[in-house]
Amino acid sequence: MSDTPNPDLPFLGVLGGMGPLASAQFMLRLTLLTPATRDQDHLPAVLWSDPRVPDRTAARLSGGEDPLPWLLRGIGGLEAAGCGAIAIPCNTAHGWYDGMAAVTRLPILHIVDAAAEELARLGVSRGRIGVMGTAGTLAMRLYQERLESRGYDCIVPEPAEMEALVSPGIALVKSNRVADAYAPLAEAARILKARGAAAVVLGCTEIPLGILAGPHAEIGLPLVDTIDALALSALRWAGR
Amino acid sequence: MSDTPNPDLPFLGVLGGMGPLASAQFMLRLTLLTPATRDQDHLPAVLWSDPRVPDRTAARLSGGEDPLPWLLRGIGGLEAAGCGAIAIPCNTAHGWYDGMAAVTRLPILHIVDAAAEELARLGVSRGRIGVMGTAGTLAMRLYQERLESRGYDCIVPEPAEMEALVSPGIALVKSNRVADAYAPLAEAARILKARGAAAVVLGCTEIPLGILAGPHAEIGLPLVDTIDALALSALRWAGR
Structure with a gap:
């Protein structure tokens, strides 16, 4: 690792809040799984934790509100923050993977x-x-x-x-x-x-x-x- | 809690990455300390986790790189994301509290x-x-x-x-x-x-x-x- 941090390194974008405990745990595990001896060795990341995203199972099985507009809002926020890829620590949200991938140029890591x-x-x-x-x-x-x-x-x-x-x-x-x-x-x-x-x-x-x-x-x-x-x-x- | 989420509710902005484990733990504890029975009861939050922020103690005690420009970049990112207040789960970063407070209209909760x-x-x-x-x-x-x-x-x-x-x-x-x-x-x-x-x-x-x-x-x-x-x-x- 160089001693001079690179300001152009993209952030990992984390579209979370579904649920919020799972996305906090994702951030914790991401940190603990990184080989590092000091803060500066870790990955820059932005976590967009929006627990208001309508329930994914209810949307799919019982006509609940569509979560896609909320998911797209988060993706827009992560793009604006300078993220280079998106991880979504919610399996069910991957049911809207194609709709999300269609609107962003960023790769979305598939869970x-x-x-x-x-x-x-x-x-x-x-x-x-x-x-x-x-x-x-x-x-x-x-x-x-x-x-x-x-x-x-x-x-x-x-x-x-x-x-x-x-x-x-x-x-x-x-x-x-x-x-x-x-x-x-x-x-x-x-x-x-x-x-x-x-x-x-x-x-x-x-x-x-x-x-x-x-x-x-x-x-x-x-x-x-x-x-x-x-x-x-x-x-x-x-x-x- | 109403069943209709309020899209105008501001996010809590978390200026983190100092260290990344502490800010992940902050997100975890924020979630566990919230009285909630479902995702939608939790606080929307954006965590800006930038572990590249130069070491705060080295800056203060031994002429290391100034962290303030990196801190201000994070505050700008949190403002752009729609945050209504900022929490900084790093005590030493509060040495730059006045410099941060001077550039943002958002309240910064003092640790x-x-x-x-x-x-x-x-x-x-x-x-x-x-x-x-x-x-x-x-x-x-x-x-x-x-x-x-x-x-x-x-x-x-x-x-x-x-x-x-x-x-x-x-x-x-x-x-x-x-x-x-x-x-x-x-x-x-x-x-x-x-x-x-x-x-x-x-x-x-x-x-x-x-x-x-x-x-x-x-x-x-x-x-x-x-x-x-x-x-x-x-x-x-x-x-x-």
């Missing part, structure tokens, strides 16, 4: 591609993979299509398991009750393991916050933290 | 005032207070002047303790070695307690990250986490 690279890094390069996510993410088949095109076979929780375990676990994290979220989320992961999953992708950025708040090693299979996966993807973008 | 409000909330309203911080913060007497005007008597670590304990502890946090930072920082706090401090203000945002990574209750006196204090001040600004 499902980041998760796939993390699966490969964990040595899981084919076979049955469990995917947990919001009902919106699973209904849009965000993971299923992209992972199946890479040769994986995806399984997801049954509707009754979504209703009893995954959706309540996500809601608990969104209301700051992280420790309470562990039990239902870990149970859903165990069920996917029992159905033959070789790994489980935590395909909603609230899920790792809940699962990692408890004794997650006991679940006994590789878990892909999509917050970390996206942070590693951002570091690769920055050449770190 | 020392936030710490004083936290001391009062903890029931410590007068008497001897220990202050830990960077050598730059202590040399600028940022805490001493503002706390003494409120009737406190401030004591700080001796130069040899700064060199052996506090400065190395801060540097360990900045290089992501949070757990290793506990022992020297806790020892410095214990020394201040032995000299009669009724509470210790952790007046550098790296210090709570190190102290809270270990068994801090054993130190046996109230510790003011300036990250939390500033987050609570921001929530008061937002009327939460």
